Amino acid sequence: MSYPESHYLSPVWRDGLFDGKVAFITGGNGTICSMQARALVRLGANACIIGRNVEKTDKAAKDIAAVRPGAKVIGIGACDVRNAEHLKNAADRCAKELGGIDYVIAGAAGNFIAPMEGLSTNAFKSVMDIDVLGTFNTIKATLPHILKSSTPRIIYVSATFHYTGLVMQSHVSAAKASVDSLMASVALEYGPRGVNSNVIAPGAIEGTEGMDRLGGEAAKQPNNSLVKEIPSGRMGTVRDIADATVYLFSETGNYVNGHALVVDGGAWRRQPAF
Numbered sequence: 001m002s003y004p005e006s007h008y009l010s011p012v013w014r015d016g017l018f019d020g021k022v023a024f025i026t027g028g029n030g031t032i033c034s035m036q037a038r039a040l041v042r043l044g045a046n047a048c049i050i051g052r053n054v055e056k057t058d059k060a061a062k063d064i065a066a067v068r069p070g071a072k073v074i075g076i077g078a079c080d081v082r083n084a085e086h087l088k089n090a091a092d093r094c095a096k097e098l099g100g101i102d103y104v105i106a107g108a109a110g111n112f113i114a115p116m117e118g119l120s121t122n123a124f125k126s127v128m129d130i131d132v133l134g135t136f137n138t139i140k141a142t143l144p145h146i147l148k149s150s151t152p153r154i155i156y157v158s159a160t161f162h163y164t165g166l167v168m169q170s171h172v173s174a175a176k177a178s179v180d181s182l183m184a185s186v187a188l189e190y191g192p193r194g195v196n197s198n199v200i201a202p203g204a205i206e207g208t209e210g211m212d213r214l215g216g217e218a219a220k221q222p223n224n225s226l227v228k229e230i231p232s233g234r235m236g237t238v239r240d241i242a243d244a245t246v247y248l249f250s251e252t253g254n255y256v257n258g259h260a261l262v263v264d265g266g267a268w269r270r271q272p273a274f
């Protein structure tokens with residue numbers, strides 16, 4: 001699907017900002033990460049999109065490549081972030097075909113609404129495995145490559161639930177708290193080698209799979225009750241997240257390391273968004 005550039009990028013960034021850079025993006029066919037990918041590719045980067053579904057991942061790669069003539073975007077489907085070998089093969093292939101890896105977005109996540117008593121051990125473990133083990137596997141697979149880059153950067157797509165805890169989201173809250181913790185350890189351990197490791201914590205972002213899963217039909221209505229709880233007075237957009245990504249990956253984010261950048265219109269300070 002094609003989108004106008006204004007859907008995923010503010011008009012403040014300069015063309016060619018990411019010329020020669022390569023981004024490796026898990027969850028890259030998802031609604032948020034595919035727009036982060038579009039923004040990076042539009043501004044000059046090439047990219048590798050990782051997903052579980054081959055068809056969807058190939059299609060996403062093709063759509064993302066279309067934002068800039070000459071862009072190289074590889075889709076690597078059948079890659080489950082829970083499988084370390086899948087990710088190592090994907091990272092090695094990305095580096096070989098695109099000449100290295102500079103930027104990593106750990107965006108693959110699993111989510112569904114369930115009360116704690118409705119969660120089997122396997123259900124809890126499935127989300128922990130996708131979010132936490134998947135993030136660890138992503139870091140492990142890409143570190144050898146990004147450490148060769150002059151601008152090694154990692155962004156983890158987290159959430160704000162774990163700042164407060166949230167009903168029906170005990171599994172996701174536990175997982176995202178761990179993702180934030182991994183981000184901090186990487187910042188400390190690899191900051192001295194030039195790596196910037198930061199979280200983006202999206203709030204309620206309209207039109208995303210996450211909102212569909214968590215907010216349902218009600219959250220799609222204008223001025224729904226959720227919007228009334230957001231201090232900035234509107235739902236977030238995928239562009240808000242893509243712009244934050246460009247900020248952190250470009251020179252503007254050079255001195256930002258070990259930070260969780262909350263992009264939620266101030267919602268988590270008021271109360272959990274859902």
Ligand code: HXC
Pocket residue numbers: 109110111112113114118119120121122123124126127130158159202203204205209210211213214
């Ligand atoms: C209770 C559930 C459940 C539900 C699944 N399970 N859905 N339990 N309530 N609604 C249980 C299953 O019964 C099973 O446990 C276990 O979870 C694993 O399910 P599988 O389907 O076998 O696993 P898998 O195919 O690996 O799927 C993983 C998944 C699935 C997390 C369950 O939803 C998924 O693949 N999601 C990926 C896409 C996704 O979620 N994207 C949204 C990310 S949005 P048993 O005991 O029966 O074996 C996001 C945004 C957060 O994270 C922030 C938003 C603002």
